[in-house]
Amino acid sequence: MIKKFLKWLKGKIPLLIVLALILLLLIVFFFNRIFITINSGEAGVLYQRFSAGTVTDYVYAEGIHLVAPWDTMYIYNVRIQTQLHDFEVLTNRGLPINLTLAIRYRPEYETVGLLHQQVGPNYLNTIIVPEIESELRKHIGHYNPEDIYINKENILTEIFVSALDSLGQKFVKVNDVVIRTVTLPTEIKKAIEKKLIEEQSYQTYDFKLKIEEKEAERKLIEAQGIRDYQEIISETLNEKLIKWQGIQATLQLSESENTKVVIIGGGKDGLPIIGNVPISSNEMTQPASP
Template identity: 45%
Template sequence: MERLPKIALPGIIAIIVLIIILAKSAVTIGAGQAGVLFKTFSEGVVTDKPPMTEGFHIVAPWNKVIVYETRQQELSEPIRALSSNGLDIKIDTSIWFQPEYENLGKLHQDKGEAYVQRVLIPAIRSASRSVVGRYTPEQLYSSKRDAIQTEIFTETNKLLEGQFIQLNEVLVRDVTLPPTIKDAIERKLSQEQEALEYEFRLQKAEQEAERQRIDAEGKARANQILSASLTDKILQEKGIQATLELSKSPNSKVIVIGSGKDGMPIILGNQ
């Protein structure tokens, strides 16, 4: 095998070096990500320019690009806290968050890649304990779930102000009480429900009794009016009208006019 010309060897070496440099200089940023540029021999972290966007980039081989997830992320965090009367409460929370895109360089410079552990988790724990401490176990278990969720979100947002983290939502998924307290609350709620149901039945019974009373009074009043209006002459007239109707019937009968009491007709039939 013939030796390579002396002029070819430096060229091959140069190509290899160029490939290595390009490999170290090429940076690909994926979908939903952004890059923070660190300039080794100048100002360090670039904070006065927007972060590097998705796609392919060429940077100087002595510089570094730190890639961050910029889409909304979820953090599940169980938190133990004390209620207003000192009982141990456990709440399971979900936090929806993302870094502030325009301040990604400042976030990296001040907090670093571990900003979730350094800032977000301590903030959500502190806010949750503060909020839970305002309520009794019964309130936390039943009626105040939405309220504490909103308050934890507000308190956490205050703690994250100026920290370059965008908090989107805080969800309280579950509240766990000591078993004895939970059983006592459930018994109380059950008794309250039974009392409400009994009260409802009483109201229905009272309403039905009132309806029957009004109906009876109405009927009695109608009978009084009818009795007052039925004079002897009206009764005689009604009797005569009924007699005339009966006389039209094909059944055999004998009608004696004026032979009854008060001159009312007497009807003699074949029955």
């Protein structure tokens, strides 16, 4: 039996060699379609030509995958990506505004199969950009150019939040939309900037007025305090108290070293003193020589 098999195989060897060579050539020719490499930050979606079509319930992760040559593996970048986008929108007065946006987005990893089946690889220009533009045009048309230019009450932020909520239901994740520039017609821009400068000047002037009002109130309170103080003091002052305070002041001056003091008292009962300091208390009670 073995001899018969070997005899049969000997006659078939040339044919087997040919078949092996053909198979090898096919593998080399279709190598890139059979051995698929999915790199870091990517996800694969398989399209099976003769069976299920697009596989939506399984995502091919990073690594090498063996695929039939008649099937196709579509690879998606699932990292956060940034796309710059410029477009023009009209305000409620029909004036054009040019916006430059930076859109940060990525596909949802778990639903990348559905994204491929229902939208396709060009999902950025198919759903993300049109959805954001639609929300901006719908809402900006209700505002004045000035409100948009200064982003009054975070108008643009609220519009973007609405757009992001809508995109979240379409297999993609938009992390953020950043407004890089807002460009108005030159004349409108100058008029808005002039108005803003005038408003700032008015606020500065109003602030100065409030400061002056507070200062006037402070001075009035201070004057009233001085008046009340003088009224209280005038009720307690008498001639003996004043003379006693003068003696105390003279003693304090006499305690200072290297000081020459000449004090001439005035009035009938003044305290005339002439001498070098320190001055004794006895000298302070003596009137000056004529």
